[in-house]
Amino acid sequence: DAKTTQPNSMESNEEEPVHLPCNHSTISGTDYIHWYRQLPSQGPEYVIHGLTSNVNNRMASLAIAEDRKSSTLILHRATLRDAAVYYCILDAGNNRKLIWGLGTSLAVNP
Amino acid sequence: NAGVMQNPRHLVRRRGQEARLRCSPMKGHSHVYWYRQLPEEGLKFMVYLQKENIIDESGMPKERFSAEFPKEGPSILRIQQVVRGDSAAYFCASSLSEGSYEQYFGPGTRLTVT
Numbered sequence: 293d294a295k296t297t298q299p300n301s302m303e304s305n306e307e308e309p310v311h312l313p314c315n316h317s318t319i320s321g322t323d324y325i326h327w328y329r330q331l332p333s334q335g336p337e338y339v340i341h342g343l344t345s346n347v348n349n350r351m352a353s354l355a356i357a358e359d360r361k362s363s364t365l366i367l368h369r370a371t372l373r374d375a376a377v378y379y380c381i382l383d384a385g386n387n388r389k390l391i392w393g394l395g396t397s398l399a400v401n402p
Numbered sequence: 403n404a405g406v407m408q409n410p411r412h413l414v415r416r417r418g419q420e421a422r423l424r425c426s427p428m429k430g431h432s433h434v435y436w437y438r439q440l441p442e443e444g445l446k447f448m449v450y451l452q453k454e455n456i457i458d459e460s461g462m463p464k465e466r467f468s469a470e471f472p473k474e475g476p477s478i479l480r481i482q483q484v485v486r487g488d489s490a491a492y493f494c495a496s497s498l499s500e501g502s503y504e505q506y507f508g509p510g511t512r513l514t515v516t
Contacts, residue, residue: 324503335406335493335507336445379444389458390505392437392444 296380301397304370312365312396314380319360324383326390327354327365329376336379339365375400404429406496406508407476414514421481421488423511427496434477435505436469439491451477452500484515 297315304310316325327339340347340354342363347354353366367374379395407426415421427434432453437445447461451471462469466484471477481488491512495505 326503335495335510337507338504341503389447389450389461390435390437390445391447394444 295391296382296393298378298380298393298396300394301399303399303401304367305401306372307369310367310370310374310398310400312367312378312380312398313362314364315362316380316382317361319382325354325356325360325363326381326383327352327378328381328390329374329378330395331373331376339378341383370398370400372400372402374398406494406506408492408494408508408511410511411509412512412514414516415484416516417485418483421484421513423479423481423492423494423513425477425479425494425496425508427477427494428498428506431496431498431506433497433500433502434471435495435497436477436479437493437495439493439510441490445493448479481513484513486515489513489515 324341324343326341328336329339330336340349340352342354342356346356355364375398377395377397379392381390381392383390406428409424413421434451436448438448439445449462449469450458453471454473466482468480491510493507493510495507497505
């Protein structure tokens with residue numbers, strides 16, 4: 293299973309943009325890139341996913357490098373509610389058996 | 403539309419007892435996944451089920467653990483003869499179909515084995 297590498301922790305200020313990086317140098321051509329987040333004491337929550345093109349939704353944007361070996365989750369204006377652990381996950385196109393790493397713990401300062 | 407429901411939210415068992423964890427998927431979802439999360443770790447896939455079928459149980463320990471998703475009723479994760487190492491948060495997720503890209507997670511069951 294392909295692996296992802298993320299920084300252990302990051303910090304941001306409220307209402308500023310946040311760029312969360314993820315390296316996946318062993319990604320294969322059929323692997324989708326998923327992002328989930330987990331707020332304290334809650335179950336994970338889907339954020340966004342993509343394959344090759346950049347993606348936008350109401351929660352975030354996903355920028356995927358041209359060689360697909362890295363991606364960046366962009367929160368355009370961080371709020372206190374965005375403080376969570378963010379997981380970057382690769383999935384071989386069928387969404388089963390998501391392989392989770394340790395994620396990035398994002399702190400948002402007021 | 404209610405989300406994924408899990409019960410109980412907290413479960414305490416003594417070593418050697420059985421633990422039964424229940425998961426009701428979102429309405430209309432027929433695919434269920436179980437994950438385990440140990441303290442300070444990421445989630446680990448355990449099993450993927452469709453109604454009445456186990457599709458992938460490659461993450462399930464070989465002994466004491468079983469899962470089912472009957473035609474009627476919730477999915478059940480059963481742990482027999484629990485040990486202290488089974489203490490963890492167990493999350494259930496559901497998706498609409500095999501091709502769906504989003505998994506919707508429940509709030510989890512926190513199992514403590516004393």
